[in-house]
Amino acid sequence: MSAAESLGPALLGRLPSEVRKPAYDRSALRPGIAHIGVGAFHRCHQAEYTDDLLAKDFDRWGLVGINIRPPLLGQTLGRQGGLYTRLIRQNDEVEARVIGAIVRVVDSQESAAPALEVLSSPEIEMVTMTVTEKGYCHIPSSGALDLGHPDIVHDLAIPQAPRSVPGVLARALELRMASHGRPVTLLSCDNIPANGIILGNVVRAIAERRGSGLTDWIEANVAFPSAMVDRIAPATTGADIDTVEERFGYRDSGVVVGERFRQWVIENRFAGRAPRWDRVGAIFVDDVTPFELLKMRVLNGAQTTLAHLGVLGGFEHTSDAMADPVLAAFVRRMLSEETLPTLMPVPGISPPAYVEQSLARLTNTAIRHRNHQIATDGSQKIVQRLLNPIRDRLAKGESIALLSVPVAGWMAYLVKASARFGRAWRVCDPFAERIAAIADRVGSDSQALADAILAIDAIFDPALAASGAFRAHVIAGLEGLLSNDPMGFVGQACVVPTDARLKQPARSA
Structure with a gap:
């Protein structure tokens, strides 16, 4: 050979x-x-x-x-x-x-x-x-x-030549119905x-606009x-x-x-x-939900947290971030104290053991998983990985001090890609340009930045964005992570009681 x-x-x-x-x-x-x-x-x-x-x-x-x-x-x-x-x-x-x-x-x-x-x-x-x-x-x-998505607008106007995944699937189902069924x-x-x-939902939404009995055929x-x-x-x-x-x-x-x-x-x-x-x-x-929540909120939540905070701390790979004592301690405490209580019982799985298994997987030095790759399309991921558990905890009056830090980390990651912050790195996210424009417009004021980003209702449910506790934590997190010592802030967030931190007067980053 x-x-x-x-x-x-x-x-x-x-x-x-x-x-x-x-x-x-x-x-x-x-x-x-x-x-x-x-x-x-x-x-x-x-x-x-x-x-x-x-x-x-x-x-x-x-x-x-x-x-x-x-x-x-x-x-x-x-x-x-x-x-x-x-x-x-x-x-x-x-x-x-x-x-x-x-x-x-x-x-x-x-x-x-x-x-x-x-x-x-x-x-x-x-x-x-x-x-x-x-x-x-x-x-x-x-x-x-998203009826305003350019590909969806196109597919609704020209259904025979779709561009989007929902459009392609809806057209394929229409062809199946018309040919062999x-x-x-x-x-x-x-x-x-x-x-x-x-x-x-997305396939049926297109099918409903086609008529011709497609919706009924899909149901059957x-x-x-x-x-x-x-x-x-x-x-x-x-x-x-x-x-x-x-x-x-x-x-x-x-x-x-x-x-x-x-x-x-x-x-x-x-x-x-x-x-x-x-x-x-x-x-x-019969029900994937318990497994889904466990994986998305624990493993994927840890990945999103380590990716954005890792980039801000100068770490290239997930394993590099996990090798940092501050980040490793922060993500373990966040998952154990704030994420696990939001989960449903999972048959045959111990959630605390799953946390340790997940973090051990992320230490694998042979898997060169770049933080920028994991951070790609973060706006599409933070809802299920971070915002939903935050909502669950707020509904019970429980602390969100730690879970709010990676939300601010996602914001800081995109903000620092703006001209105002010297375009520290290139990013790939559907909302990157919008958040860069916000940063260029409002400057480095953490409160103004947070308020403008939280107003993006395609990401932040208005009821969550209106939460005073959530907003205060995000502002504090954004200020700390845009400072000259983001890892110092993460370390402080991991050890200083939440109330104590929020009582400190806010400063501009």
Whole structure:
């Protein structure tokens, strides 16, 4: 085998013995699942579960990967026949496995037509998706379809050539109804609370504007189960690709990297046949909510907290932030004292043990998860990870001193990307320009900054924004985090009683 030979079907039989290979006949595999958003997470998670299922109980559950946003799949997975290497990295350990569940890839960035052809096909019985929070074109604070979103405006005007995920799905369902009428399950695998409900809401909202009986057909033939997914899978680097060639002797442009831990909890509500992922480690339940809240508020809440505060403290990766005693102590206390009391009982899981397990996962030095990557689209994430638990605690008259700090951290992260603060770093967030404009307009006054940002009702529910306690904590947090010593503020927030801090006179940052 040539040192630089590329991964592909012809190479499978000549891979090194230490590289795990698909344990089934790929030539016999037929598509039954379509997945929208074939990025690192899907290839580390749902595609791996499907690969496991095919090895255990072979059936017609091959995956067709679809991207309607960059990157182009044909240039990577397409050239490799859908094959790619999944690396598990745990500190100094590296484990390689070639995943074979993807039978075909479809690039549909220029036109929706290729995606619609796959999604409306009678052979597709399950559609999964990882399109990020903003892909649902919903209003984070309410969960409703954002009718002012440019792509939604376009899709409502030109439904035959949709641009958005909800528009593409609604059109695909319309084509299914008009042709063969076979049922289909649409399964969201994104970190959104009640993601199945949100997906159903946005698709039905478009369908209702189409008429033609589409809404009634969807009610009778389409399921939108909710799901909770978990595995840390950072963006692939050139070093990851080089690792495969150097250690295993072949070239793979589709490498993905993940941690050993994985979890998938799926609401047991399907339309027609569904893959039995529960036979290979997934959990089918009647109600995903307890698992969802646990993961989003603990693990994801910790990630969002460490990402924004970590950048403000000068740390590049999550593991770097966790290695800092101040940040590690802060996030552990925040989760233990303020987040855990907002959770529902979770069958078979001890929440305090889950906190420690989650924080231990974030210390993995081999997972080079950049804080800026985790901070991407923070405005779409803070509602479920931070604002909802804050609302729950305020309703019971309980302290929100610690949970408010990462909310202020998200604000400070975007504010410091403004011209007023020297554009400290580049950010990627749907509200980045709006918050930068606020910072440029009001300057460095923490109270004015907080008031203007809290007035963005697409993120902050007006009732929450009107809370005097919440507002006071956010102002204090923003002032401290925009100061010359943000980590000093975090350390103080972790040890000084809340009331004592709020009684101190406010200062301008």
